[in-house]
Amino acid sequence: MKRSYLKKAIIALCIPLLFMIVSSCEPLATGFDDVEDAIMYEKTEKAKTPDPDSTIRVMTWNIRFGIGRQPWFGDACGDNTVFKKEEVMPGLEAVVARIKEVKPDILFLQECDVKSNRTAYIDELQYILDNTYFNYAAYVSEWKSEFIPSDGLGRMDMGLVILSPWPITDAKRINLATREDQAGIVNYFYLHSCIVSGRIKIPGFKEIPLLNIHASAFATDDTKKKHFEEFKAEMDKLQAAGEYFIAGGDLNELPPGSDSTDFCYEDMCPGESFHQSGDDPQHKDGSNYTPEAEWLRPIYETYKCAFPLSDYQQNQQAYFTHTTRPEHAWDRTLDYLFTNHRWRAGSAKTHQEFFNESDHAAVSAEFVLIKE
Amino acid sequence: MTIKYTIPTNNDLLPMYQMNFTGLYKRFNTTTMIRNLSIGILLFCFFNTGFAQDSVLLKKWSFNTAYLMPAGKWESGIFQPFRYGITNKMEIRANALLFPLLPNVGLKFSRGKINEYTLASEHILSYPTLFLNIVSREDIGGLISPEFDFPFIFSISNSLLISREITPSILATGQAAFVFALRGEKPDPQATIDLPLFYPRMAHYYEGTSVRLGAAVKGRLSAKWLYEEGVQVFIITRPENNFFFENTGTLMWAVGKSLRIRGGYVLAYGKYPYVTPKWQLWPTLDFVFGSK
Numbered sequence: 001m002k003r004s005y006l007k008k009a010i011i012a013l014c015i016p017l018l019f020m021i022v023s024s025c026e027p028l029a030t031g032f033d034d035v036e037d038a039i040m041y042e043k044t045e046k047a048k049t050p051d052p053d054s055t056i057r058v059m060t061w062n063i064r065f066g067i068g069r070q071p072w073f074g075d076a077c078g079d080n081t082v083f084k085k086e087e088v089m090p091g092l093e094a095v096v097a098r099i100k101e102v103k104p105d106i107l108f109l110q111e112c113d114v115k116s117n118r119t120a121y122i123d124e125l126q127y128i129l130d131n132t133y134f135n136y137a138a139y140v141s142e143w144k145s146e147f148i149p150s151d152g153l154g155r156m157d158m159g160l161v162i163l164s165p166w167p168i169t170d171a172k173r174i175n176l177a178t179r180e181d182q183a184g185i186v187n188y189f190y191l192h193s194c195i196v197s198g199r200i201k202i203p204g205f206k207e208i209p210l211l212n213i214h215a216s217a218f219a220t221d222d223t224k225k226k227h228f229e230e231f232k233a234e235m236d237k238l239q240a241a242g243e244y245f246i247a248g249g250d251l252n253e254l255p256p257g258s259d260s261t262d263f264c265y266e267d268m269c270p271g272e273s274f275h276q277s278g279d280d281p282q283h284k285d286g287s288n289y290t291p292e293a294e295w296l297r298p299i300y301e302t303y304k305c306a307f308p309l310s311d312y313q314q315n316q317q318a319y320f321t322h323t324t325r326p327e328h329a330w331d332r333t334l335d336y337l338f339t340n341h342r343w344r345a346g347s348a349k350t351h352q353e354f355f356n357e358s359d360h361a362a363v364s365a366e367f368v369l370i371k372e
Numbered sequence: 373m374t375i376k377y378t379i380p381t382n383n384d385l386l387p388m389y390q391m392n393f394t395g396l397y398k399r400f401n402t403t404t405m406i407r408n409l410s411i412g413i414l415l416f417c418f419f420n421t422g423f424a425q426d427s428v429l430l431k432k433w434s435f436n437t438a439y440l441m442p443a444g445k446w447e448s449g450i451f452q453p454f455r456y457g458i459t460n461k462m463e464i465r466a467n468a469l470l471f472p473l474l475p476n477v478g479l480k481f482s483r484g485k486i487n488e489y490t491l492a493s494e495h496i497l498s499y500p501t502l503f504l505n506i507v508s509r510e511d512i513g514g515l516i517s518p519e520f521d522f523p524f525i526f527s528i529s530n531s532l533l534i535s536r537e538i539t540p541s542i543l544a545t546g547q548a549a550f551v552f553a554l555r556g557e558k559p560d561p562q563a564t565i566d567l568p569l570f571y572p573r574m575a576h577y578y579e580g581t582s583v584r585l586g587a588a589v590k591g592r593l594s595a596k597w598l599y600e601e602g603v604q605v606f607i608i609t610r611p612e613n614n615f616f617f618e619n620t621g622t623l624m625w626a627v628g629k630s631l632r633i634r635g636g637y638v639l640a641y642g643k644y645p646y647v648t649p650k651w652q653l654w655p656t657l658d659f660v661f662g663s664k
Contacts, residue, residue, distance in 0.1 A: 073510075081517035082562050115646040117566060147567050151510055152517025155566055155646055185512075 029189045030144040038171035038196055041129055041137035049135070049165045050105055052202065054369055055344050059104035060212070060248040060335055061354075061362035065113040065158060066092040066124050069326035069356055073151060076324055076359065077269035081152045085120040092124060094357045096131045102351065104364055106200065107134065107163040108212035110250045114139065117154030125161055134163040138171035138198045142214055143191030150189065160196040160212050160249070168210075171198035174234065177226035179219045193227055195234060195249075205369040209238050213249035218286040224253060225295050232299050239302075239340050246367055247303070248337035250360065254289045255305075255333055256297045257313050261290040266331055267324045289332075299338060306337035306348040306365035319350050321361040330355075335363045342368040433598055433624055433632070435660075436588055437545045438492035438535035440482050447662025449634070453478070455662075465496075474503040478529075489536050494549075496529040500577060508563065520563035523556030525577050531584070542591040547604075551582040568640035568652040572606040572616035580610035588620075598624040606642075616642035622656065632660040 050056075068091035071078025099107065112128070113119040129137050141159040148156055162168055174195040179187060193216050201207045211234055215227040228251065238245045254261060264274040267287040273279050274287075300309050312319050312333065320330035330352055337348070347366035354361050434441065441447065441457035448454035453467040453476075461482040470476060478496035485491070504522040507515040531549030538544050553576050561578055564571060576582040588602030599622065606616040622636035635657045644650060 080519055081514075082519070084562065117562070117646075120562065121646045147565075149515055150512045151514045152508065152520070152563075153514075154516075 028146045029148070030141065030146075032141075032173065032175045032192055032194070034175050036173050038138040038140045038173055038198065040168070040171060041125060041139060043129060043135045046135045047133040047165060052105065052205075052369060055347070055366040056105035056202070056369060057103070057347075057364055057366050058106045058108070058246050058248070058337060059099075059102055059351075059362050059364035060108040060110075060250070060337055061095075061351075062110040062214070062250040062335065062358060062360035063095050063112060063124075064358040064360065065111050065116070065119050066095060066122070067119065068094065069359065071326075072118075076326075082118045082154075083120060085122060088119045088122055088124075091357065092122070092127055096128060098351070098354055098357055098362070099128070099132050102362070102364055103133075105165065106210065106246065106367075107161075108210075108249055109161040109163065110212070110214040110360075111158055112139070112161050114141075114157045114159065116156050116158060117152075118156070121155075128161075129163070132163070133165060135165050136163070136168045138162045138168045138196055140171075140173035140194055140196040142194050145189050148189045158191070160194065160214055162196055162198050162210055162212050164198075164200050166200045166202055168198040168200055171196065174230075176213075176215070176230050177223050179216060179221070179223045181219060181221040181223070193223075195231065197234070202369065204372060206244065206372055208367075208369075209243050209245040211235065211238075211245060211247035211249075213247070213251065215249075215251045215253065217252040220281075220285055224292065227251075228253070228295055228299060232302065235299075235303060235338070235340065244339065244341035244370055246337065246339050248306075248335075248363070250335050251296065252286070252334050253292060253296050255309060255312050255319075256294055256300060257309065258289070258293070258333070259316060260332070261288070261293055263287040263289075263324075263332060266328060303338040303340050304343060306339075306343050306363060307350070318352075320352065321350055321363060322359060324359060326356075326359075330361060335360055337363055337365050339367060341370065344368055433590060433600070436547075436600070436602070437543060437590065438482075438490040438533040440480055440492065445663040447660060449658040449660040451656075451658045452634075452660055455480075470503075473506060475499045483532075489534050492533045492535075494529070494531045494533060496527075498527045498529075499525070500527055500574070501525045504559070504563075504577075507565075515565050516563050520560050522559050522563070525556075525559075526554040527577065528552055528554065538589070542589060545586075545588050545590070547584070547586040547588075549582075549584040549586075551576055551584065553577050553581075564645065566644050566646065568616075568642060568644075568650070569618075569638065569654065571613075571644060572608070572618075572640075572642060575606070575608045575610075575613070580608045580614070583607040583609070593623075596626045598626065600624070600636075613643050613645055616640065620656070624660075630661050630663065634658045634660060 066088050067083055073079060073081050113124045115121045115123050125137055125139055139159050139161050141157055143156050143158040145156045147154055174197055176193040182190060193214060195211055195213045198210050199207050213231050216224045235245060235247050264284045264287045267284050268274060274282060274284055307319050319333050321333050321335040323329060323331045344366035349364050351362040435452055440463040441455045443457045443460045446456040448468055450469055453465040455463055455465045457463050463480040465478040467476050476498035478494060480492055480494040483491035483493055501522050501524050508518055508520050510518050529549055529551040531547055533545060533547045535543055535545040559578050565574060584604060584606050586602060586604035588600055590600045592598050602620045604618045608614040619639040620636060622634050624632050624634045626632050638654045638656055640652045642650060
């Protein structure tokens with residue numbers, strides 16, 4: 001009798017424990033499936049949706065997690081890892097102001113933080129959604145960790161976003177190739193590049209698939225090339241299906257034919273040395289694009305960039321979208337918009353006036369809609 | 373107003389308690405899961421068929437009860453503190469693994485018996501500043517950003533333990549502790565280690581004091597197997613991120629006369645700076661050895 005009670009008691013204990021084990025186990029760093037659902041945001045009180053007649057403005061912008069041009073240890077020779085709320089909010093407000101100034105219909109964001117320790121646990125996407133006219137957002141994490149035990153980074157959730165006044169359907173996170181030039185433990189806690197995809201349907205026009213990418217910035221092997229191949233493969237799939245898409249983001253790569261391809265000196269921090277005999281590494285990670293000069297050509301040859309390559313090569317400086325240091329001018333192009341349909345001629349803009357809001361300038365262009 | 377909805381994840385569980393210190397208002401929102409767990413634990417303990425006498429239970433495992441190490445005897449785990457019975461009424465303890473980084477020492481005093489209840493008090497002093505400044509660094513191992521420096525902080529814990537034999541092989545213990553810090557100045561609120569187990573135990577370094585209430589049941593399954601099931605609540609006297617709950621379950625195997633192996637789980641719940649109340653489950657393992 002006592003044994004059967006004991007058995008029942010053990011079962012009574014184990015079932016809720018099992019449930020909790022399944023429910024509560026969360027690894028320190030999040031891994032990702034090849035394809036998984038995006039996290040969806042939606043406003044309860046919707047803003048009026050635009051009623052375009054023939055084109056929509058699309059913008060892509062790496063917003064550097066809202067810290068503006070403040071030095072950060074990871075990319076601008078800074079000492080700071082974390083920022084207080086009062087240090088982040090002005091940057092975020094400035095980003096929102098610029099978005100409202102340009103008023104894109106579709107917005108691709110990269111490096112948007114959602115409750116990360118480094119940005120005082122602000123849900124930046126929630127803030128942008130609450131303070132702009134967008135009604136929907138699709139978010140995917142590219143860097144997500146419960147706790148990164150390095151440099152005081154702590155909790156991290158940074159990702160890509162598609163924002164739209166129209167519903168976004170079928171939003172997915174598409175994982176890109178993992179870096180192979182990092183130690184396993186570093187790779188475990190570091191970011192995993194990806195694409196966020198989705199679809200929008202504007203009344204009266206054909207559905208538009210969207211692809212927003214943030215390719216690797218600091219890979220020293222051919223990971224970035226794989227990212228471009230995977231990005232192109234996604235575009236090729238849509239092309240093969242007879243669909244007209246908008247694709248873009250921060251590719252962290254120069255257009256083919258760029259005059260300057262090595263920025264080690266421009267990006268060098270005090271105490272660093274590159275290009276000299278005995279220097280190891282010879283080049284700063286993420287600053288030497290020379291071996292990668294042709295990596296974007298297959299995409300350029302197949303699809304239409306918002307600013308054609310010929311335009312870029314005639315006046316490269318006008319299309320620069322990035323610089324690592326706030327005391328330098330824009331010095332390279334890393335941000336793009338592509339389509340397999342049409343951009344309205346002359347509509348592409350590189351928003352170099354967004355100098356204080358991020359270390360990337362936004363790129364926007366008008367996409368010509370296709371009637372149903 | 374913007375709402376967010378997510379593809380359901382495993383962490384979307386309801387909060388159990390909420391505390392608002394401004395109004396000392398407490399609202400319960402118990403889930404069926406928690407109720408089932410409590411019932412399960414009680415059933416398990418009540419219907420346990422242990423065979424041995426309490427003295428054997430206490431010889432193997434008096435840690436976390438109102439009983440002290442006998443005079444001249446010692447025990448220590450890798451994670452469990454080193455304990456030494458100075459006299460039958462006084463025990464000294466220190467966490468040996470942490471000591472080089474986080475100097476700590478404690479004294480436990482027997483407070484006698486009232487009816488069937490055995491009482492003890494425990495007083496622990498620690499100096500976490502050294503540890504905090506060491507882990508506030510660049511590169512791997514930087515649990516806290518290197519831009520933060522920590523002033524001197526002394527952490528003082530005073531607790532009262534009360535144990536009672538439920539059956540000859542089951543011992544229940546209740547504990548109430550008051551933990552506070554003496555500090556040069558308040559550390560930056562962003563200089564925290566926002567992880568379960570760490571965060572509630574370090575909260576009082578930054579702001580407020582910590583009131584801890586716990587209950588545990590120890591028992592014997594057989595001559596060499598013992599178990600413990602416990603709950604602990606952390607209440608921090610500050611307006612935000614002020615409530616944490618832990619449930620621990622442990623099995624101990626008395627391998628030999630002096631070596632014991634303990635393993636189990638800690639299920640932690642709390643409201644961390646990133647707002648969403650969170651459950652987290654961690655495994656535990658320790659090797660305890662001591663006087664025969």
